[in-house]
Amino acid sequence: MPLRDRLVAFLAAAAGLDEERRAVYGDLAPSSLNAAARRTLEAMMKAGYEFQSEFARSYVAKGVEKGMEKGREEGRQAGLLEGKAQAVLAVLEARGLEVPPEVRERVVASTDLAELDRWIRRAASVGDARELLATTGS
Known part of the structure; x- marks a missing residue:
C-alpha cells in the first residue's frame, strides 16, 4: 500500500x-x-487545504472560534488598560499638574487594572504627579 x-x-x-x-x-x-x-x-495538510470530513471542518471551526474569542478578550483587556491609563493622565493634566515622562511611561506601561484604578483615584488628590507612583511601593 x-x-x-x-x-x-x-x-x-x-x-x-x-x-x-x-x-x-x-x-x-x-x-x-x-x-x-x-x-x-x-x-x-498544506495551507489552503479544504478539509474533507465534517469532523475536521468542525474541529477547525472550534479552534478558530476559540482563537477569535481569546483575541477578543485580549483586545478588551488591552482597551481597558489603555482607557484607564489615559484616565489617570487626563485627571493629572486637568488638575494642571505636569506629568514627567517617567510617570507617563509607567502609567502607560501598567498591565494591572487594580493599580490603574488606584492611580485614577490618587490622581484626583496628589500635589505632584510623582506622588502617584511613590504610594505604590515603586
Whole structure:
C-alpha cells in the first residue's frame, strides 16, 4: 500500500476516535513518522487545504472560534488598560499638574487594572504627579 494511502487510512481511523484521543493522535502522528512520511503528510495538510470530513471542518471551526474569542478578550483587556491609563493622565493634566515622562511611561506601561484604578483615584488628590507612583511601593 503506498505511503499516501496509509496516511489517509490512518487519518480516517483517527477521525472515528473521541475528540480528546483525536487531538492526541493528531499531535503524536507527525512526530512518530520518518522524514519522508512527515513531508508527505505535511504536503497533504498544506495551507489552503479544504478539509474533507465534517469532523475536521468542525474541529477547525472550534479552534478558530476559540482563537477569535481569546483575541477578543485580549483586545478588551488591552482597551481597558489603555482607557484607564489615559484616565489617570487626563485627571493629572486637568488638575494642571505636569506629568514627567517617567510617570507617563509607567502609567502607560501598567498591565494591572487594580493599580490603574488606584492611580485614577490618587490622581484626583496628589500635589505632584510623582506622588502617584511613590504610594505604590515603586
